[in-house]
Each structure stands twice: as structure tokens, then as C-alpha cells.
Amino acid sequence: VKVPLKVERAVVLAGQVAELMYCWGDFDKVVGITRWAEKNPVLAKFTNLEEIPVVGSGRDPNVEAIISLKPDIVITYGGEYGYSTPKSVIEQLEKAEIPVVLVELSNLDEVYRTIEIVGEILDKKDKASETIDQMKEVIALVRDEAGKIPEEKRIKAIWLWSKQTKVTGNAGVTNDLIVNAGAINPASELEGKYVDVQLEKIVAWNPDVIIIWSSAKYQPEDLISDPRWQDISAIKNKRVYKQPRLLADTWSIRVAVLQAWMFDKFY
Numbered sequence: 194v195k196v197p198l199k200v201e202r203a204v205v206l207a208g209q210v211a212e213l214m215y216c217w218g219d220f221d222k223v224v225g226i227t228r229w230a231e232k233n234p235v236l237a238k239f240t241n242l243e244e245i246p247v248v249g250s251g252r253d254p255n256v257e258a259i260i261s262l263k264p265d266i267v268i269t270y271g272g273e274y275g276y277s278t279p280k281s282v283i284e285q286l287e288k289a290e291i292p293v294v295l296v297e298l299s300n301l302d303e304v305y306r307t308i309e310i311v312g313e314i315l316d317k318k319d320k321a322s323e324t325i326d327q328m329k330e331v332i333a334l335v336r337d338e339a340g341k342i343p344e345e346k347r348i349k350a351i352w353l354w355s356k357q358t359k360v361t362g363n364a365g366v367t368n369d370l371i372v373n374a375g376a377i378n379p380a381s382e383l384e385g386k387y388v389d390v391q392l393e394k395i396v397a398w399n400p401d402v403i404i405i406w407s408s409a410k411y412q413p414e415d416l417i418s419d420p421r422w423q424d425i426s427a428i429k430n431k432r433v434y435k436q437p438r439l440l441a442d443t444w445s446i447r448v449a450v451l452q453a454w455m456f457d458k459f460y
Contacts, residue, residue, distance in 0.1 A: 196292050196314055197265045204259050206251040206269035206278065207296055208233045209304075209444045213311055215240055216446065217320045225262045227251060234439050235447075251278050256285050264291055266314065271295025298444040299386065301332070301369045308446070324446060331449040332373060335456045339375025348401035348459055350376040354387055355409055357416065358395065362388040366443040367404075374456040376402070396424055402459055403427040407436040434458050 204225035205211040211227075212235045214220050220240055225248040230236050246262065249255040251270040259267060267286055269278040272295075283293050294314065296307040305325050312321025350371050352361040361367040361378065365386035371378040379398035380388065403425075405413060413433035422428045440451040 194292050194294050196294065199316070200265045200314055202262065202264045202266075204248060204262060204264040204267045206248070206254055206267065207307075207444075208236065209298065209442060209446075210268050210296065210307070210311055212236055212442075212445055213308060213324070214315070216324070217315065217317050219315050219317070222315075224264060225259060233442065233445075235445075251276050254278060254282055256282055259286065260289050260291065267291055267293045268311070268314070269293065269295060270297070272297035272299065298366070299364060300366055301448070304366065304444055304448065305329075307444075328446060328449040332452050335452050336373050339373065339456060339460075342375045342460065348376050349379050349398065350374075350402040350404065350459060351378060351380050351395065351398065351400045352404045352406070353409065354406045356389065357411060358392055359387055359389050360395070361386060366448060370443070370448070370452050370455055373452060374459050376459050392421055396422075399424075399426050401426050401430075401432060403433045404455065404458070405433065405435045407438050407441040409435070432458075 201222055202224045203222050205214065205223050206227045208227055208230050211220070211223055211230055212233055214223060215235060223245060226245045227250050228247045229250055230242055236242055246258065248258045254269070270276050271278070278295070286293050294310065296310065298304050298307060308321050308325055312318045352367045352371065353359065360380040362383035362385040363381040368378055368381060379400065403416065405411070413435055416422050416433050417428055417431055427433055436451070437454065440447055440454055443451065
């Protein structure tokens, strides 16, 4: 994708990229934003979100609204999942001579690559390197400590999504975080980032710790008080935790802090 040498006007449909731009002092270049930005705790607290036009989301952007803002670039999601921008939308924007950069954030390496790409677009390569180094330093610290735990003392941990029986399989940032924190993800026997399973499967895995996605409508107490979950070690020992709202985004630079939080909950 060819992008202007100097980007002054950006429509950002990936909230994590808008957060990064705020951290680097480039938020004044955001002229259009995803409707989900208000859910981002950094953007909601520290930026003038109410003054920036909302142009839909990555999944269903308002093409006419985006074109009317005359952006130098649009940054949005690509990939195979439901939040990605439709190909037809990308074609319409490119026909209007607006370059579209797609980011995919399926694992930690792709999060780092996205930071690099945004650094290239904004001419902030040094800032990108510094950010990545800081994240890797925290994650390496956790990984090093986790590496000292003997195999036989490693806990089993699972990550639950919007449904109580939707788990992280063998892919995605959350699987990386579980493994980095020295735990075993028994659901990694299944393919994918989001996998629906029967409750009997979770009972059979018998995890020692359960982490619940921050936006899930249920709470740890709902599982702990549910008779169907009572044979699970995590339930018996009340080791069920909800991802903190401030660390809600596994694609954000805050994922490094989430990594440390998870290690604390595991060990």
C-alpha cells in the first residue's frame, strides 16, 4: 500500500492504533474514528473523543462519511474474523484514491508488527521500537520467572469469552499470554481463537484457574455458584477472575501489563 510521506489526516477504525497515536502525541491527526473508541479506557479518559466524527466500525464503516473527511489514510482491520473490513468497502475507498492499511492482531508478534507499521506510517520508527522494547521487557520478565516453575507444578488455565463455554483454543493473543505466564491451556488441543465447547469438556479439563473476558455479561460468582461447575478445581478454590477493564484490550500496548496481571493470578 502506498501511503503519503507525511500523514496529517487519518481515519482510524482500529481502536488500538488510535490509542497508540495518542501515546505518541499524534492523536490530533485522527479525523474520523470507530464507534468502539469510547470503550477504550485510554481514549475515553484522555482524549477529545466527542469532537471526532464517528464513521462506523471496522466491520461496517460509513464509506461516504470517510470520503467526506478527505483522509490521507484509513487504518482498519484485515483477516478472517468478523471484525474485518469488507473487501467491497476497501475497493470503494481505494477507488476514491484513499489508501487503506489493514492490520491483523492474531498473536503477540502481529501486535508488534502493527506497532512497527504505524511507526512507519507516522514517521515514528524510533517511538515504535521504544514501545515494542518496553512491552517485550515486561513480557520477557514474566516468561523468565514462569520458566523457573517445574513442569509438574504448572497450573492449567483457560480463557472464557462472551459465552461461558466459548474458550481460547490454540491461537490468538490470549493463548500466548497463558503459555507465557507458565500455565498449560488444555483447550489448545482445539483449533482457533474462539471455540465453542460443551461444559462437560471444561469439566474434563479441570482447570486450576479460569479467566473471563472483561466484556462478558457474567461474573466469576455466576460460575462459582453454578451447580454444574462444582467439580472443577478453579471453582472449588474460587480461582476465577475477570480481566480488568483497564487491561481489557489484548491487542493494545496494555497487553504487557495484562501479561503481568495473569502471572500474578496464576502463581
